[in-house]
Amino acid sequence: LLHYAPDLHFCYLDYISAASQRTGRGIGGALYQNVRDFAREHKVIGLFFECLPDEKSLCESPEELKQNIARLRFYERYGARPIINTAYETPVTENDTCAPYLVFDDLDQKKLPSKKQIRAVFRAILERKYGDLCPPEYIRMVENSVTDDPVRLRPNRYLKIESLKRKEISLTKEKILLVINDRHDIHHVRERGYVESPVRIKSILNEIESSGLFEKKVPRRFGERYINAVHDPNYVTYLRKVCKNVPPNKSIYPYVFPIRNAARPPVDLPVRAGYYCIDTFTPLNQNAYLAAKRAVDCALTAAREILQGRRNLAYALVRPPGHHAEYRVFGGFCYFNSVAVAADYMSKYNRVAILDIDYHHGNGQQNIFYHRYDVLTISIHGHPKFAYPYFSGFKDETGEGAGKGFNINYPLPEHLDGEQYRSTLAMALKRLERHKPQFLIVALGLDTAKGDPTGTWFLKASDFFKNGEMIGETGIPTLVIQEGGYRVKSLGTNARHFFTGLWNGFYQK
Structure with missing residues (x-):
């Protein structure tokens, strides 16, 4: 569940779930990357979300602490870390425990928000999500606690600087030639x-x-x-023609396959996709041929x-x-x-x-x-x-x-x-x-x-x-x-x- 605040130009990730009882398969990473892509496309200052603390002093349950550490380690790999030197994680009441950090992901923009921007984001989150729980004086206290300009993030706690044991590389010899497909991004199946x-x-x-x-x-x-x-050559010609005729921002997925009579391909080009395809999840679009x-x-x-x-x-x-x-x-x-x-x-x-x-x-x-x-x-x-x-x-x-x-x-x-x-x-x-x-x-x-x-x-x-x-x-x-x-x-x-x-x-x- 992702919230987009166009008035303040930020996104807030409320909830993300990959699959029940399944971790370590890259599914959560793929989902989070899609969230980041959406946020980037909307040109926001960054992505915010809450994570429960990974400090023993703030989380008494060993099992919950283990989960919190794993979660913050996961997000740290993307450069997302808790905002520090503020009162955001202050409990609303004395009975509250394990109050969350507010985590910030700069979406690889290498730019941190200003004090003014963060104060506005704090107020927006607390009023719009927790308005029925947080009294006005609490919101003002948290907002005014922001003094760093720009905001500061917690230093990396889990991301290790990778060291590779290898011979010292001398680049006096040939470098590796790198040829990049400069048109790859026109093929973007969303x-x-x-x-x-x-x-x-x-x-x-x-x-x-x-x-x-x-x-x-x-x-x-x-x-x-x-x-x-x-x-x-017939397949190559087909791919060029069918892609040229696909409407912009539309994908055609093969769904009819000529198992019984492969000698008579369908006349309709989109329907003919199954004549040249081996699965149902490789779409044709306007730019597939070009890319x-x-x-x-x-x-x-x-x-x-x-x-x-x-x-x-x-x-x-x-x-x-x-x-x-x-x-x-x-x-x-x-x-x-x-x-x-x-x-x-x-x-x-x-x-x-x-x-x-x-x-x-x-x-x-x-x-x-x-x-x-x-x-x-x-x-x-x-x-x-x-x-x-x-x-x-x-x-x-x-x-x-x-x-x-x-x-x-x-x-x-x-x-x-x-x-x-x-x-x-x-x-x-x-x-x-x-x-x-x-x-x-x-x-x-x-x-x-x-x-x-x-x-x-x-x-x-x-x-x-x-x-x-x-x-x-x-x-x-x-x-x-x-x-x-x-x-x-x-x-x-x-x-x-x-x-x-x-x-x-x-x-x-």
Whole structure:
């Protein structure tokens, strides 16, 4: 329950609930991020909400204290902390206990409200929410207790400064080329529960830019022929046309699927979506084609730099993702398979390997290269018996014809940690090195992280560093293309750790 006060330009979060008796799955984080997005869009000074205290002296119940600590730790990860040096948490009566803090989230604006603004916010909250409980003299007392200008927040109590044990990085060698989809945010599906949102890119970018490892390059435009090389041209044409005809701010979800007669696609373009789609939760909108096409441009721009020997490491930071897009179908938030397009492009010059380390199977690459031997496809993922896309990613799917033995799947258990994951990654890298590729493309999924709302594994930031380091130690020029990862509060940290490890492994092995 979120209140918006346009007269004072602030938002007040009254209540947020993810799911009864379920925590640690990233659902609460996704909900809170949506709240923050709403507040940002309304250009408010910040987001306010109450949290019960995490001090033993203010909360007698050990169980409640434990919950309060967990709650304040959660919000501190977003920069939200209690306002201090005021009388806001003063009990209204002597019998009141465990009075709440008022917590402030600046929404990453790096600006604190003035004394005048906070006094007005205090009065508004106490009058509008607690008017029947708080007498006028109490409200005046709390309002006048604000003396700091601007207001002050409690120092971080739970957020630790992350330290990474690694060799000292020297940036006298090549930086990682960074190509960002500068049109990704035009594809913003606002429907409830749609986790593939623009904030993902910002969260990653904010963290990796501080590493000093990257150098940006603007993506260049490539023709549709590169996409047609791995996707059915009829599908590509359909996607372009249907997206162009979708009304602004509207999404079309596939709902009719031609199981019985796939030879006669529906004439109506929106209805025909099911002819080219594998699920019911990947919508078409006015900008889906444009954003997906730009993601391909980014991947090809980065691939071209590696091909021409100007870079050893490159990162296409893109959305929408692409590894679930097959030759003639889209799905799993994916429309064009940027990894496959880049692999096909690079394979014209030398041998290529794809390593998909997303939590979900890279069914798109498997489908597109299943009969080819020049592109080795490897995927480490959750077993399809419990993980999307459910119908592919089994161990016995090894390729057909000339491609027999060149598609490798490593379906893993529902629950595993970083050490267990690395044992499989080591096997995958040994198989990859036997292929002797001149170029490696990594489909990077950060949804393997602990708490991701779409995954079930327990990888931590240090695990991403080690995974990146192992991949870098192959010494193969590597293009990394962003795929999944939806736990916004840890996306950036995990990405930074992965690329630090990748750089270390490649240059300092």
